[in-house]
Amino acid sequence: MRRGFALAALCLALAGCDRIVGNDGPVRDVSGLVRDLHFTMTDENGRVVHADDFRGAPVLLYFGYIHCPDVCPTTLARLSEAARKAAPKGLRIVFVTVDPARDTTRQLAEYVHAFGPRVKGLRSNEDELEDLARRYRVSYSRAKPDARGEYEVTHSSGVFAFDAEGRARLLILPGASTGDIESAMRRLANAAA
Numbered sequence: 001m002r003r004g005f006a007l008a009a010l011c012l013a014l015a016g017c018d019r020i021v022g023n024d025g026p027v028r029d030v031s032g033l034v035r036d037l038h039f040t041m042t043d044e045n046g047r048v049v050h051a052d053d054f055r056g057a058p059v060l061l062y063f064g065y066i067h068c069p070d071v072c073p074t075t076l077a078r079l080s081e082a083a084r085k086a087a088p089k090g091l092r093i094v095f096v097t098v099d100p101a102r103d104t105t106r107q108l109a110e111y112v113h114a115f116g117p118r119v120k121g122l123r124s125n126e127d128e129l130e131d132l133a134r135r136y137r138v139s140y141s142r143a144k145p146d147a148r149g150e151y152e153v154t155h156s157s158g159v160f161a162f163d164a165e166g167r168a169r170l171l172i173l174p175g176a177s178t179g180d181i182e183s184a185m186r187r188l189a190n191a192a193a
Helices: 002-015 071-086 105-113 126-135 178-192
Strands: 027-029 040-043 048-050 059-064 092-097 119-123 140-142 153-155 159-162 168-172
Touching: 027 178, 040 126, 059 071, 071 092, 071 119, 071 178, 092 105, 105 119, 159 178, 168 178
Parallel strands: 059 092, 092 119
Antiparallel strands: 027 168, 040 048, 040 119, 059 159, 140 153, 159 168
16 A cells, blocks of 8 residues: 555656655655666766666766756755765766757756766657656656747656665655755665665
8 A cells, every 4th residue: 555655656746846745755765666777878978878887876866958947957956955965975966858959968068067066967869768757757848849949848856866776765856955855865875774
């Protein structure tokens, strides 16, 4: 019963950007509910990277896009601030763009570097992105471009926390405070102990 409730909560959390309040608060245990960290993408320096390259340290995985006016920069700022205060050794924040057509490698590098040295930007082609989004039950969509070629992007806003072995441990829900994220990082460190 608990697993069914957790799975339902996970799906709801990933469906939109609203904070879900429940007995577990803004951080949910997703051990056994979310697949292990697995991907092959290109980083902000144009190098091919694999999930295995991040083994040995915890990873926070977040999907967003550079042109996001509010949710993405706020989330990355909170993650970076919490990492400065409470991050387990070597923790990496991995930002995956859901708008690879518009978010170039150069722009991605500039964007993630603004949030500090722990943040790594990744991009892929559309097929790889769809596979990765499906793997983690992340939703995203792009509206039809307007006359200037501009378009709106919507996406899930949860942050997945993986332990040093790449096992999914926690889901940090949208709207989590920096304190909530710090607490999640301590839980992640304790999971490895």
